[in-house]
Amino acid sequence: xxxxxxxxxxxxxxxxxxxxxxxxxxxxxxxxxxxxxxxxxxxxxxxxxxxxxxxxxxxxxxxxxxxxxxxxxxxxxxxxxxxxxxxxxxxxxxxxxxxxxxxxxxxxxxxxxxxxxxxxxxxxxxxxxxxxxxxxxxxxxxxxxxxxxxxxxxxxxxxxxxxxxxxxxxxxxxxxxxxxxxxxxxxxxxxxxxxxxxxxxxxxxxxxxxxxxxxxxxxxxxxxxxxxxxxxxxxxxxxxxxxxxxxxxxxxxxxxxxxxxxxxxxxxxxxxxxxxxxxxxxxxxxxxxxxxxxxxxxxxxxxxxxxxxxxxxxxxxxxxxxxxxxxxxxxxxxxxxxxxxxxxxxxxxxxxxxxxxxxxxxxxxxxxxxxxxxxxxxxxxxxxxxxxxxxxxxxxxxxxxxxxxxxxxxxxxxxxxxxxxxxxxxxxxxxxxxxxxxxxxxxxxxxxxxxxxxxxxxxxxxxxxxxxxx
Numbered sequence: 001x002x003x004x005x006x007x008x009x010x011x012x013x014x015x016x017x018x019x020x021x022x023x024x025x026x027x028x029x030x031x032x033x034x035x036x037x038x039x040x041x042x043x044x045x046x047x048x049x050x051x052x053x054x055x056x057x058x059x060x061x062x063x064x065x066x067x068x069x070x071x072x073x074x075x076x077x078x079x080x081x082x083x084x085x086x087x088x089x090x091x092x093x094x095x096x097x098x099x100x101x102x103x104x105x106x107x108x109x110x111x112x113x114x115x116x117x118x119x120x121x122x123x124x125x126x127x128x129x130x131x132x133x134x135x136x137x138x139x140x141x142x143x144x145x146x147x148x149x150x151x152x153x154x155x156x157x158x159x160x161x162x163x164x165x166x167x168x169x170x171x172x173x174x175x176x177x178x179x180x181x182x183x184x185x186x187x188x189x190x191x192x193x194x195x196x197x198x199x200x201x202x203x204x205x206x207x208x209x210x211x212x213x214x215x216x217x218x219x220x221x222x223x224x225x226x227x228x229x230x231x232x233x234x235x236x237x238x239x240x241x242x243x244x245x246x247x248x249x250x251x252x253x254x255x256x257x258x259x260x261x262x263x264x265x266x267x268x269x270x271x272x273x274x275x276x277x278x279x280x281x282x283x284x285x286x287x288x289x290x291x292x293x294x295x296x297x298x299x300x301x302x303x304x305x306x307x308x309x310x311x312x313x314x315x316x317x318x319x320x321x322x323x324x325x326x327x328x329x330x331x332x333x334x335x336x337x338x339x340x341x342x343x344x345x346x347x348x349x350x351x352x353x354x355x356x357x358x359x360x361x362x363x364x365x366x367x368x369x370x371x372x373x374x375x376x377x378x379x380x381x382x383x384x385x386x387x388x389x390x391x392x393x394x395x396x397x398x399x400x401x402x403x404x405x406x407x408x409x410x411x412x413x414x415x416x417x418x419x420x421x422x423x424x425x426x427x428x429x430x431x432x433x434x435x436x437x438x439x440x441x442x443x444x445x446x447x448x449x450x451x452x453x454x455x456x457x458x459x460x461x462x463x464x465x466x467x468x469x470x
Contacts, residue, residue: 003037003039007036007037009034010034010035010036010037011035011036011037011038011039012026012029012030012035012037012038012039012040012047013026013038013039013040014026014027014038014039014040014041014043014044014047015040015041015044016041017261017262027047027048030047030048030049031048031050033050041064042064042065042067042075045075045078045079045082046078051086052082052083052086052088053086053088053089054088054089054090054091055079055082055083055088055089055090055091056090056091056093057075057076057079057090057091057092057093058093058094058288059093059094059287059288060076060092060093060094060097060098060101061094061096061097061098061101061319062287063316063468066466066468068464068467068468068469070462072462072463072464072465074466076090076092076101077466092110095322095323095326095355095357096318096319096322096323096357097357098315099315099361099364099365099368099374099375100374100375102361103365103375104375122329122330122331123329123334123335124325124329124355125297125325125326125328125329125334125335125336125337126334126335126336126337127325127336127337127338127339127353127354128148128336128337128338128339129339129341129344129349129350129353130146130148130149130338130339130340130341130344131341131342131344132146132301132340132341132342133342144231144236144239144300144301145239145244145300146338146340148338149298149300149338149340150244152296152298152336152338153240153244153245153278153296153298154244154245156295156296157245157248157277157278159295161293161294161295161296161333162271162274162276162277162278162279162291162293162294162295162296163277163278163279163294163295163296163297163298164278164279164281164285164291164294164296164297164298164324164327164328165236165240165278165279165280165281165297165298165299165300166281166282166283166285166286166297166298166299166300166320166324167231167232167233167236167280167281167282167299167300167301167304168282168283168304168305168320169230169231169232169233169282169301169304170195170206170232170233170234170254170255170256170282171195171196171197171204171206171232171233171234171235171256172195172196172197172198172199172228172231172232172234172235172238173195173196173228173229173230173231173232173235174193174195174229174230174231174232175193175194175195175196175229175230176194176196176203176214176215176226176227176228176229177226177227177229178218178220178221178223178225178226178227179223179225179226179227180218180221180223180225181218181220181221181223183218183219183220183221185203185215187205187207187208187210188210189205189208189210189424189425190205190207190208190210190421190423190424190425191421191422191423192205192206192207192420192421194210194212195232196214196228197234197256198234198235198238199234199256201213201214202214203215207421208424214226232254233252233254233280233281233282234252234254234256236280236300237250237252237280240278240280245277245278248277248278249275249276249277249278250276250277250278250279250280251267251270251271251275251276251278251279251280252267252279252280252281253267253268253279253280253281253282253284253285254281254282254284255282255284258284264284267279268289271291272291274293283320283323285324285327286320286323286324286327287323288323289327290330291327291330291331292330292331292332293331293333294327294328294329294330294331294335295328295329295331295333295334295335295336296328296335296336296337296338297324297325297327297328297335297336297337297338298337298338298339298340299321299324299325299337299338299339299340299341300340301340301341301342302317302321302339302340302341302343302349302352303317303341303342303343305317305320306343306346306348306349309420310469311368311371311373312468312469314346314347314348314364314367315348315360315364317346317348317349317352318348318349318351318352318360318364319352320352321339321348321349321352321353322352322355322357324337325337325339325352325353325355326355337353339352339353347360347363348360351363372412372435373435374466377410377435377436377437378435378436378437378439378442378465378466379433379434379435379465379466379467379470380433380434380436380442380443380446380463380464380465381431381432381433381434381463381464381465381467381470382396382399382415382431382432382433382434382446382461382462382463383419383429383431383461383462383463383464384396384416384429384430384431384432384459384460384461385424385427385428385429385430385459385460385462386427386428386457386458386459386460387426387427387428387458388428388458389428391457391458391459392428392429392430392459393416393430395430395453395457395459395461396415396416396430396431396432397416399432399449399453399461400413400415400416400432402449403434403445403449406441406445408436408438408441408442408445409437409438410436410437410438411434411435411436411437411438411441411442412434412435412436413432413433413434413435414432414433414434414435415430415431415432415433416430416431416432417430417431417432417433417470418430418431419431419470431470433470434446443465446463449461450462450463
């Protein structure tokens with residue numbers, strides 16, 4: 001919208017909500033030279049522009065710039081390659097840059113420019129961290145909302161100001177189980193827990209997209225005592241509406257809302273106009289939005305991503321909190337942010353609350369150096385899959401042994417590792433993680449070994465360079 005107003009008739013838009021016909025029309029406009037500016041998601045980096053002058057990656061730290069399925073690529077790396085070809089500039093913008101990007105800037109690989117003051121030199125919001133282990137801080141009988149957060153929401157509603165609440169977990173309940181026998185409803189494809197979505201009374205897999213109707217009884221014991229455990233954005237919005245603020249207008253923005261064409265834009269536009277008093281959402285609401293009337297941001301549970309088995313867990317938690325806090329007080333009125341957590345002393349949360357990026361960068365770089373993770377090492381993830389669990393494990397050990405025999409300096413191979421989803425359909429999954437300072441010898445070795453072994457004995461091997469997860 002902003003670019004279309006500034007460059008009327010010269011802007012093309014590329015994203016997943018376009019129909020095939022609309023995408024074709026946009027590609028024709030770009031290839032013919034009628035569109036000089038392309039705005040879009042990750043795949044827009046491949047737009048057929050003929051004379052590129054600049055490529056801008058806004059919120060460059062976002063994981064969604066990396067495609068984690070074939071073909072594996074990172075939009076940042078593609079942008080740099082295309083810019084070299086055309087002699088163009090690449091601009092990586094973020095208030096919380098990824099550690100890899102910041103480290104390259106510090107070393108002088110990238111140029112570095114810092115905006116040290118907030119837009120219009122507004123004050124940073126007043127931030128409070130609440131310890132959820134202290135039950136006296138909570139609303140009676142409520143495990144989700146503290147007394148202070150409810151009081152602050154009520155105060156903002158009385159002042160006709162707006163509130164943003166963040167919980168980075170969609171759906172109504174995290175999983176569903178039988179309270180008689182303990183059976184947990186799981187996805188038949190990837191065997192992860194199914195999440196309950198109340199709006200359409202469905203159980204959904206957030207990994208592969210499998211859907212089934214909400215069960216009336218347990219398939220194991222026949223009991224009708226089905227129990228819903230945990231919470232997500234859908235449940236948060238319902239509790240607020242029914243138990244605390246029945247007269248408030250509450251909107252929701254998450255991946256479920258975004259599946260309906262143009263729903264994200266409609267929801268954001270409605271909130272900007274003041275149609276909603278409270279907006280509840282996942283990380284989608286924390287990214288770069290400017291709502292001048294928002295004076296309160298609440299992070300309902302800051303720990304959601306902190307305990308995930310990922311070396312990026314602390315970084316993602318810090319980025320999410322810092323970005324969310326920054327949505328408050330962007331107009332004339334001073335803002336407040338309330339962060340609810342079970343880990344009030346964790347550095348990702350304390351530094352995120354203060355938006356102290358430099359402090360977090362220094363601390364997290366120490367952690368990465370000790371554990372040999374990026375930016376101190378390059379990562380290669382070998383993904384093995386096979387219908388036979390024994391063969392996939394043996395293949396991992398064979399490749400690992402062969403790699404170790406190559407004697408590549410400063411290179412460590414970890415595994416076999418069972419990924420979070422260790423059985424997808426009929427295929428057993430195992431990984432090898434390679435950490436190295438010497439990219440090229442490892443690349444050359446992997447090209448040969450994958451060409452020789454992939455597909456043999458029913459074992460397929462894929463290589464993901466610089467994986468976000470493993």
